[in-house]
Amino acid sequence: MRLIHVLSALGSIIVLTGCDSAPQSTTVVYGCGALDVEANYSEQQVELRFGDQQVALGAKTSASGALYVNQKQELEFWNKGAQAQLTIAGQPYPLCIDKAQLPQQFSARGNEPFWLVHVNDHSASLRQPSGDRDYPKIAISRRDDTTQNVWKIELRSDELLEISDNICRDSMSGMPHPYTAQLIRGETTLGGCAGEPRRLISGASWQLHASALEKPPTIQFMSDNSVFGYSGCNRYQGNYQLTGEGLSFNPLAATKMMCSPEQMSAEQKLFEALEQVTRFEVGDNGNTLQLRNNGETLLRFIKAP
Known part of the structure; x- marks a missing residue:
């Protein structure tokens, strides 16, 4: 069985993709999901x-967009303005978004009373029990x-959506x-959450916190x-x-290596805990992750360097 362990394979294959043209700013920090990528143009x-x-890529002719390539490390970067697409070892990453910008498309919603706003580039729509409303042209600052x-x-002049x-x-x-x-x-101000x-x-x-393993x-x-990783013994x-x-989590497949008793015990505990997970929590500005069973924290992780 072929397993993909991306961040440990960065020296072999890294691919970044996007389209159109490079940003005017010389440095852009993208959020590719929870992974921050700094691009210095x-x-x-x-x-x-x-x-x-830290990897350098040279410019390459492209039919559209700004394309950069490092052939030795099989690495490409192709971006479009505030967005880009990252792929590593053939695995697509979450859409990369300039952290100083909002996604072009996202939803915001609140409860009691319920409201839902869909934003699509320069237009938006509001859904609520009292009636729906469309906004064909919005202004974002x-x-x-x-x-x-x-x-x-x-x-519109009397309605504002604020996102932080x-x-x-x-x-x-x-x-x-x-x-x-x-x-x-x-x-009236109605509170809520936005984004995926x-x-x-x-x-x-994410790396297991306070693990006794080397x-x-x-x-x-x-x-x-998809989800993958290292269990303490196997991939x-x-x-x-x-x-x-x-x-x-759906049932996970693992390689069948035998390791030390300490490693095998840690692996068994990890898989048993993953089977019980019902929700997650993040903290420390998104740098820590807790996997929980309702209110009980089963596993604690920190973002790997």
Whole structure:
């Protein structure tokens, strides 16, 4: 069985993709899900930094977009403005988004009373029990703030959607979301969350916290519902399910190596804990991950360097 362990294979294959043209800014920090990628652009190359990796790529002719290549390391980067696509060892990563920008498409929602806003580039729509409304043209601005990014989306003169990049917990399900939202309508402010919860955990490699093993177990979620990692002895892979109700894992497949009793015991405990997971929580500005069974924390991870 062929297992993909991406971050340990960075020296062999790395692929980044996107389209159109390089950003005007010389340095852009992208959030590829939970993985931060810094791109330093110059006229004929881009230097990428993520984790403890630093790789330079040269410009290459492309039918469309800004394409950069490092053939020796089988590495490509092809971006479009504020967005790019990352692929490592044939594994697509979450869409990479300039962290100073909002995604072109996202949803924000709140409870009691329920409201749902879909934003699609320069238009939006509002769904609520009292009636729906469409906004064919919206204006988006970003407020300069030293502690957080805050965007104001003017739906119309008396309606404003404000988004900040603070992690938000849904008031009913407790599910974490990457953005906090406020829908402001005249004198009324309705709170809520925005963005895809999957982006908080996917892309990055997570390392088991306080492991007694010399090489700690890891876990890595991808946006196609695949999951893989190192169990303390073997490599494993499988699929996970993330819904509005929580997080769960399908049966995982692993290689069949024999290791020391300590490693085998740690591996068994990891797999038993993963079978019981019902939800997740993130903290420390997205740098720590807890896998839980309802209110009980089963596994604690930190973002791997």
